[in-house]
Amino acid sequence: MCFGSKDEVHEEQQPAPRPLPRPSSIDKGASSKKQPPMAPYQDPPSPTTAGPSSSISYPPQQQQQNSYAPPPGPPPSKSQPYQDPPSGVATSSQPPPPPPTDLPPSYGDANPQHDWAAAVPDTSLFPPPPAIFSGFERSPSSNASEEEAIAGEVWCEDNPMTAPMMLDDASKGALHFHNIRLMEPAGFNGTLEWKGPGVWKATTRKNSPDRCLISYPPLYSVHEHGPLRTGAPRTIYYEVRILADSPTTYVGLGFTALPYPSFRMPGWHRGSLAVHGDDGHKYINDRWGGKAFTQPFTRGETYGIGMTVKPAEAGRLLVDVFFTRNGSLAGGWNIHEETDAEEDLPVDGLEGHHDLCAAVGVYDGVGIEVVFAPERWMYRDL
Template sequence: MFKKLKEKLKPEQDGQQQQPQTQLHPSNPYYSPPVASQHSMGVSEKYQPPPGPPPQAGDPSSYAPPLGPPPSHFPQQPAPSWEPPPYHDWTVIPDNSLLPPPPSIGYDSSPTANATMEDGDRAFAWTEANPLWQPQNLTPAQHAAIQNGQLALLKAPTYTGDLLPQRHPGHWKCRTHALCKDASILANLPIYSVFWDSPLRTQRPKTIYFELKVTGIGRGIRTLEEAEAGIAIGFVAPPYPTFRLPGWQRGSLGVHGDDGRKYVNDTWGGADFTTAFKPNDVVGIGMTFSPPKHPPSYEQSQQGQPLDIEVFFTRNGVKNGGWDGNEELDQKCEGGSTGLRGECDLFPAIGVFGGVDFEVFFSPENWLYNPY
């Protein structure tokens, strides 16, 4: 029985082995590769080893991890947040003490006397050709004289009138001619010395101050043109074009008595500040340089703002206003407050035009106001 079955199956096996090989060739359009199985593959085909040598124990390269991070390291979608935004109390006023002061609202012209545009252009060209002086090292005797108010007045080329020293050092009487042109009278020594007074060197505040008394304005008027007269008080960083009033050009500030406005490097119309000077008014101008209470920001340090600066004005022995010396200036003030930040020596300056009479006091003994 088994013999008959073996003979019956033999022709089928023989038939499989006699199939034409061309049917298994890939060039045949009807070719389909046979499915590997134990019945169609030999022993050597069923157990072919992987290529390469077998991995060695302890060889890290034989256990290389798969490419890419494991599934647990894939970025996760953040959980949604349903919390409401924080409540803002609009009734609380924010602290703006650290913000820079807003710029002053300037005018294009003064309601009283105005210099010509030609003079302004000439002064601008003059300052462009004459850069600010570097700080000068005073002698101890010069510095002592400044502290005692022993300063002299220098007559500007455009000044026409008298400068008369009085018995007490630092006291001067001045009288201009009726047709005196714009002129700035400067002192012979700086009232602020960078080498001696800068808080960056001394670590102490420094206040500079002086006063003048108005005794007459508009003297000798004969025509309407001669009616224009005025006095200004301020400080300048040299060199300064003395045919201009203090506050009109680079490195200067001043309060003008004809229109009551303040000028800080402002060739135009200044900004509202006080009222016009009157006969018998005693007015004073001062500046206090102090170490900064708050370290300057990067922008401020780049702009040269290392000190806190207060500018103040007095009238008849009473403080009558002031401003922050670091305040932002109008865009028309080209150069900003350069020279007035404590980096240059500063000189007292009195501006005049027309017929005026006044007295100047540099000594603290003669001041109505005590700035210290």
């Protein structure tokens, strides 16, 4: 972006002053100080009238330049042929002495040109600059239709995010024992089975539409866990294992504030984030192609996602997201990391001031196991 008018010339935009031309060999001995005006030249008195004891005085400049004084008389005209010097003037067959060699180098051209080719290096072999904003317009794997994206935005406008809820005793007990429930959304084309406290199995049929499984109660409750109330950080986490015989790896795992459109994958709308297995991209309120983050998922592997909300100075909250693969930390980011103000949408709902639920997205044919029970997690560094 250009600031100011193109016709304005600011002082810092003025071109640098050019160096002054260096003196030529003729005025090499001239002083930098001003000299008094020179008297007009007069012929010295004749030796016959001056006498042997008289001294001939010359002007100062003439004394300095007497070895280079021209012969008396006017110079020959270009149209006149060469004439012998007057009699009495000494001549020499020796060539004139060479010019002094101790002069400093001359700039040559009075108006030198800048040699940009010597000053600017060849950048053709330089590595490309880092991709600070690595957002994609579309996923390289699969994409929902524009009509579905518009429907999700309309749904969010009609259903704004809710304030933090007060949990009842049953919900507090479920959180304490990690007996989290996954809610089956409308239009879910598959099966959802409870395998035991904190463990669920989900399968979908081929060509099933996008659906988002949302947990209850929230894994992060502002009233129960908020650092502004408790003064302590809160970490939430769960894992998803893709079954070895799963037809695809079309699953996304993340978190969302409530409510969220269950017919959309997590991370595509406000108050939601997720990592998708088909392309390995991370999505934070991003209904386009996400940002490069990790490798696409593989059948038989286990993936986990977590968030840590911790207090900071001046009543602020810091939120970090981390991602695991087969029990090892495999990446993460801060929710307020540098973003593109023109391309990225806000992270409202993910900053620790709203309740957050687990959000597992599935589509097409896929088989997964969702684990909330810590004793069943592969990742142990919590």
